[in-house]
Amino acid sequence: MKLEKLRVSVAGLGLIGQVHLVNYLSHPNVEVVALADTDPERRAGKLNRLHGNLDEFTKEPIALGEFRSYEDPFKMCEDKDIDIISVCLPTDLHAAVTLKALENGKHVFCEKPPALTSREAIRLTVTAEAMGKTLMFGHVLxxxxxxxxxxxxxxxxxxxxxxxxxxxxxxxxxxxxxxxxxxxxxxxxxxxxxxxxxxxxxxxxxxxxxxxxxxxxxxxxxxxxxxxxxxxxxxxxxxxxxxxxxxxxxxxxxxxxxxxxxxxxxxxxxxxxxxxxxxxxxxxxxxxxxxxxxxxEAYRLEDYYFIDCILHGKPVDRCPPESSILSxxxxxxxxxxxxxxxxxxxxx
Incomplete structure (x- = not known):
């Protein structure tokens, strides 16, 4: 059976956002359609200038011309031609952008931590269930x-x-x-x-x-x-x-x-x-x-697992949101x- 192509966007093109972006670009059932970042240089494709505590980051520039570009991730959440938003933003934006994406009918992968308060994180899981959307928090270990x-x-x-x-x-x-x-x-x-x-x-x-x-x-x-x-x-x-x-x-x-x-x-x-x-x-x-x-590559396994859960309608058992909230x-x-x-x- 031929599986559908999921239209993915990445919010935040910092170190971890670049890692996830490269993984989505390599997935056969994913089409990256939009990106959001406040930095105009990153939106212009200069994504190979970061370093940090990861070995998995982009070493070559990525041509971003074919993707829709947003400065505001909240605006990207309203894009009707997106199925998934990968939230790789500063932590204080995780809950708000994830909530906006879920309310607009998107599946969401949100990097850890889910939020800065447990109450915000619980609201995300409740909203995902109400909207019938897959929500996964990125605990790569x-x-x-x-x-x-x-x-x-x-x-x-x-x-x-x-x-x-x-x-x-x-x-x-x-x-x-x-x-x-x-x-x-x-x-x-x-x-x-x-x-x-x-x-x-x-x-x-x-x-x-x-x-x-x-x-x-x-x-x-x-x-x-x-x-x-x-x-x-x-x-x-x-x-x-x-x-x-x-x-x-x-x-x-x-x-x-x-x-x-x-x-x-x-x-x-x-x-x-x-x-x-x-x-x-x-x-x-x-x-x-x-x-x-x-x-x-653990991050690739993580991203591919999330996509697989959506494609096959499976629960996120390997990294359940409830466990993330307890952490x-x-x-x-x-x-x-x-x-x-x-x-x-x-x-x-």
């Missing part, structure tokens, strides 16, 4: 080979239940938005949500995916200026599992980006560190082995605790 395989091992309980876990995700402060680390939208906590909502949410989402809702959250951290930039957090789950997290936006630009996790089970330990070429490792009583994995709830609680403790320190 659900498609990252090491995290997928680790999740399978944990769920199988082949090595017993999980006893403890630790996660780290650290980088320099993001400087790849227009204006850089200080003047760009990342540097404004009211726009980005700080390190908790932008960076740490990746690992919070993984913990929710693997073990569900935590029973207790205890978080502390540090501010750099007015920006919450360091998180140390401890989650306790109902079965006694303890998960610890570290996430930082460092002040120095030379800080390398890295991420890792360790999961201690009753009869084995899972290890992964992005700085280690051995990939996902499993330590048992008698040996330490690297688990062979088929490497694939947001957790990091917002951490941010609240950190801000409260920060006020106590600064008021002394």
């Amino acid at each position: 659900h498609f990252w080979a090491e995290y997928v395989e680790a999740g399978k091992i944990i769920e199988s309980k082949k090595y017993g239940r999980s006893l403890a876990a630790s996660f780290a995700r650290c980088s320099s402060r993001p400087a790849w938005s227009i204006g850089g680390a200080e003047q760009g939208w990342f540097g404004n906590p009211e726009r980005s949500g700080g390190v908790a909502v932008d960076l740490h949410i990746h690992d919070a989402d993984i913990a929710v995916w693997w073990w569900g809702r935590p029973q207790e959250i205890d978080a502390s951290g540090a501010f750099i200026g007015n920006m919450p930039s360091v998180i140390h957090s401890r989650w306790r789950f109902r079965d006694g599992l303890i998960a610890q997290f570290e996430a930082t936006w460092e002040t120095v630009t030379t800080m390398p980006f890295y991420f890792n996790f360790k999961v201690t089970m009753e009869r084995a330990t899972l290890l992964f560190d992005s700085r280690n070429a051995d990939g996902l490792q499993l330590a048992t009583e008698d040996k330490l082995v690297s688990i062979p994995l088929k490497k694939a 947001l709830d957790c990091v917002l609680e951490e941010a609240r605790q950190i801000a409260e403790r920060h006020r106590g320190i600064t008021s002394v």
Whole structure:
């Protein structure tokens, strides 16, 4: 059966928007028809000048002449000749643009986080259901080979239940938005949500995916200026599992980006560190082995999965919006605790 071509648009042509755009351009059942960005140079096709904490970004210019061009993403949402809008905008615009797109009958892929508040995110899921449209929030680690395989091992309980876990995700402060680390939208906590909502949410989402809702959250951290930039957090789950997290936006630009996790089970330990070429490792009583994995571009798998859900009318089970909202709830609680403790320190 020949499948229809879905007409896709991308709102936001920054680092992550370019990654998604390239993926849509490669999909056989997708036609990219429109793009939106406030930067006239990006709309003119100068898309190969960004760098950040991703390896997957465009290295060659993309000819954008055949696409409709919008400066205002809200106007693009009203375009009747669009089936899907991929929202890759600054975080403070995620909820508003996604809502506008859904209300105009579009399917929506929205990059993480879904919103800056849980109430906004819930409204998006309610609207998507009412409009009969597919909504997916972009938590790419659900498609990252090491995290997928680790999740399978944990769920199988082949090595017993999980006893403890630790996660780290650290980088320099993001400087790849227009204006850089200080003047760009990342540097404004009211726009980005700080390190908790932008960076740490990746690992919070993984913990929710693997073990569900935590029973207790205890978080502390540090501010750099007015920006919450360091998180140390401890989650306790109902079965006694303890998960610890570290996430930082460092002040120095030379800080390398890295991420890792360790999961201690009753009869084995899972290890992964992005700085280690051995990939996902499993330590048992008698040996330490690297688990062979088929490497694939996680962002491409994510985008193709979203398109497949729409083409075949399938629910977004692999990355359900409800799980994304729970992850947001957790990091917002951490941010609240950190801000409260920060006020106590600064008021002394």
